[in-house]
Amino acid sequence: MTAAGMSAALELRNLRVTLGTVQLVRGVDLDLAPGETLGVIGESGSGKTLTCLSLLRLLPRGMAAQADVLRLKGTDLGGLDEAAFRKLRGRGIAMIFQDPVGAFNPAKRIGWHMRAVLARAASDGAWQRRAAAALSDVGIAEPERVLRRYPHQLSGGMLQRALIAMVATLAPDVIIADEPTTNLDNIIEQQILALFRSLQQRLSSALVFITHDMRVAALVSDRLAVMYAGQIVETGPAEAVLHRPLHPYTQGLIATADALASGAAQLAEIPGQPPSVLDPPAGCAFRPRCASARAGCEAPQALRSPGEARQVRCLLYD
Amino acid sequence: MTEPLLRLEELVVEFADPHRRVRAVDGVSLEIGAGDILGLVGESGSGKTTLAKTVLRLYRPHSGRILLQGRDITHLGEAALRPLRRHAQMVFQDPLSSFNPRHTIGRALAIPMRLHGVARPVPDVLADVGLPAGFADRYPHQLSGGQLQRAAIGRALSLSPALIVADEAVSKLDVSVRAQILNLLRRVHAERGVSLLFITHDLHVARFLCHRIGVMRAGRLLEIGPTAQVFASPAHEYTRTLLGTIVT
Ligand SMILES: Nc1ncnc2c1ncn2[C@@H]1O[C@H](COP(=O)(O)OP(=O)(O)OP(=O)(O)O)[C@@H](O)[C@H]1O
Ligand SMILES: Nc1ncnc2c1ncn2[C@@H]1O[C@H](COP(=O)(O)OP(=O)(O)O)[C@@H](O)[C@H]1O
Ligand code: SF4
Ligand SMILES: [Mg+2]
Ligand SMILES: [Mg+2]
Numbered sequence: 351m352t353a354a355g356m357s358a359a360l361e362l363r364n365l366r367v368t369l370g371t372v373q374l375v376r377g378v379d380l381d382l383a384p385g386e387t388l389g390v391i392g393e394s395g396s397g398k399t400l401t402c403l404s405l406l407r408l409l410p411r412g413m414a415a416q417a418d419v420l421r422l423k424g425t426d427l428g429g430l431d432e433a434a435f436r437k438l439r440g441r442g443i444a445m446i447f448q449d450p451v452g453a454f455n456p457a458k459r460i461g462w463h464m465r466a467v468l469a470r471a472a473s474d475g476a477w478q479r480r481a482a483a484a485l486s487d488v489g490i491a492e493p494e495r496v497l498r499r500y501p502h503q504l505s506g507g508m509l510q511r512a513l514i515a516m517v518a519t520l521a522p523d524v525i526i527a528d529e530p531t532t533n534l535d536n537i538i539e540q541q542i543l544a545l546f547r548s549l550q551q552r553l554s555s556a557l558v559f560i561t562h563d564m565r566v567a568a569l570v571s572d573r574l575a576v577m578y579a580g581q582i583v584e585t586g587p588a589e590a591v592l593h594r595p596l597h598p599y600t601q602g603l604i605a606t607a608d609a610l611a612s613g614a615a616q617l618a619e620i621p622g623q624p625p626s627v628l629d630p631p632a633g634c635a636f637r638p639r640c641a642s643a644r645a646g647c648e649a650p651q652a653l654r655s656p657g658e659a660r661q662v663r664c665l666l667y668d
Numbered sequence: 669m670t671e672p673l674l675r676l677e678e679l680v681v682e683f684a685d686p687h688r689r690v691r692a693v694d695g696v697s698l699e700i701g702a703g704d705i706l707g708l709v710g711e712s713g714s715g716k717t718t719l720a721k722t723v724l725r726l727y728r729p730h731s732g733r734i735l736l737q738g739r740d741i742t743h744l745g746e747a748a749l750r751p752l753r754r755h756a757q758m759v760f761q762d763p764l765s766s767f768n769p770r771h772t773i774g775r776a777l778a779i780p781m782r783l784h785g786v787a788r789p790v791p792d793v794l795a796d797v798g799l800p801a802g803f804a805d806r807y808p809h810q811l812s813g814g815q816l817q818r819a820a821i822g823r824a825l826s827l828s829p830a831l832i833v834a835d836e837a838v839s840k841l842d843v844s845v846r847a848q849i850l851n852l853l854r855r856v857h858a859e860r861g862v863s864l865l866f867i868t869h870d871l872h873v874a875r876f877l878c879h880r881i882g883v884m885r886a887g888r889l890l891e892i893g894p895t896a897q898v899f900a901s902p903a904h905e906y907t908r909t910l911l912g913t914i915v916t
Pocket of ligand 4: 398399400528529
């Protein structure tokens with residue numbers, strides 16, 4: 351992974367999330383340089399959301415997170431008490447959710463939300479003008495009218511823009527976006543992706559962009575991390591992972607996406623289905639679906655470093 | 669000219685919302701021939717699901733006509749529709765909510781066959797969609813999304829319908845499982861010659877599966893044509909925008 355240490359925007363080592371005896375996230379590392387975008391790819395249930403929620407201390411009741419290292423711009427988050435952490439939430443690290451509705455108070459207008467955020471951003475001048483400008487920056491037409499609307503009066507795409515405007519106003523060191531376009535249709539999805547790209551230009555925030563869609567990840571990311579069954583199975587520069595995937599799972603995903611895009615007559619399939627967290631296979635979690643499985647795969651696999659800035663959790667690279 | 673399998677003429681479907689009337693489908697005419705796969709694409713709220721459900725007469729249209737195998741079903745009552753239902757089956761986006769959680773898969777497959785007097789063993793139906801016979805004894809929550817969608821396709825196929833309407837049938841599936849179901853639909857189409865009305869947000873998926881594509885917006889069918897033609901030379905500005913969103 352890239353430069354860690356003092357300069358890193360975010361550094362996470364060996365994150366584990368458990369629910370009773372069940373291991374939901376099994377040792378995830380993340381490293382983000384300032385201004386960098388890391389795309390995290392994984393299918394439903396692979397542990398993407400729980401990883402994000404752990405970073406923000408927002409895990410559902412009953413779940414516990416443990417990490418060897420968790421630092422935001424050099425500050426050890428593990429050592430912060432709840433009050434100190436609350437100050438960091440929003441300005442140090444902020445999250446954009448798949449379903450933006452939950453981020454809003456349904457009884458309050460958009461203007462109320464924007465005002466609260468602007469107060470935290472220590473802004474001056476009339477808040478209405480600044481709030482309208484922030485909404486306008488994310489492509490909302492007639493922002494003055496939108497400020498008077500309640501959350502339920504906005505479409506999913508508009509609400510997602512409003513949430514992005516709030517987060518952008520705070521300009522946090524790290525923004526975590528958890529499948530921010532999954533609930534949107536094709537056209538709105540592309541608009542929101544374009545908005546993320548303009549944010550990357552405008553802000554110096556590092557971005558973790560989570561998606562299950564290879565094509566979406568490719569559009570916004572500098573680096574990619576592929577998750578499977580609660581672990582990262584491959585990381586590397588986005589271009590390299592997309593064009594020369596190493597892990598058999600990543601290879602399968604990319605073969606399918608390529609076959610679809612090229613209009614092939616038959617799609618490359620990955621047989622079987624993702625494992626259940628309640629009963630994960632011993633050793634390499636991908637083994638029951640892997641065409642390259644061999645003796646040795648039944649043992650747990652460590653990440654190998656087969657090339658420049660690349661890592662893969664597979665014994666083919668020994 | 670033989671009668672197409674399905675013909676819609678100037679179909680209009682309205683909903684009475686408390687404040688106003690919503691015209692969800694606004695004068696759509698189209699045909700699906702035997703063995704055709706028609707894809708329907710369009711942004712959220714454009715009326716795709718409403719159109720699909722009206723074709724199956726789960727909704728009653730405000731005006732226009734629906735002809736299935738030449739027969740006008742626009743105004744048929746439930747009793748008259750029942751024997752026709754086996755000819756047009758639906759596969760939904762969320763496979764879990766389309767099964768009764770208290771019935772085993774075997775029972776879920778057996779009931780519609782019994783209702784329509786089809787005598788085909790459940791294990792054969794499961795085998796058609798690549799599921800082991802043992803799944804007959806399982807409950808829906810004991811299957812993964814992809815397995816359940818296979819079962820839903822098997823349930824639809826068991827009645828040998830002439831038309832299957834699939835509304836976002838792969839969009840909720842795990843990415844690594846989606847290709848399996850798309851290949852299955854293609855195989856089923858090749859083997860049985862069943863027609864498909866396939867609704868999707870994903871233009872790549874539409875191009876993979878569909879012979880023709882219809883583009884909907886605000887209840888209207890903006891254009892319809894052979895897939896290659898719609899992709900290569902879209903007639904409508906909106907279609908160009910939509911295709912512009914394709915990432916290759
Ligand atoms: N039962 C209903 N009552 C009132 N309005 C409805 C109902 N069902 C749909 N509508 C409205 O009809 C229009 C078309 O909806 P429809 O569900 O057919 O869209 P869609 O193209 O399937 O969208 P999506 O891609 O989001 O599934 C929308 O304006 C919707 O709000
Ligand atoms: N509130 C919860 N209670 C119990 N299990 C959960 C809860 N949230 C998530 N899980 C489980 O944890 C695993 C990882 O979930 P999640 O991080 O939400 O996955 P992703 O975001 O990658 O789809 C899944 O197996 C999921 O079923
Ligand atoms: S470790 Fe073995 S089973 Fe796992 S991905 Fe590599 S080859 Fe396949
Ligand atoms: Mg999630
Ligand atoms: Mg719909």
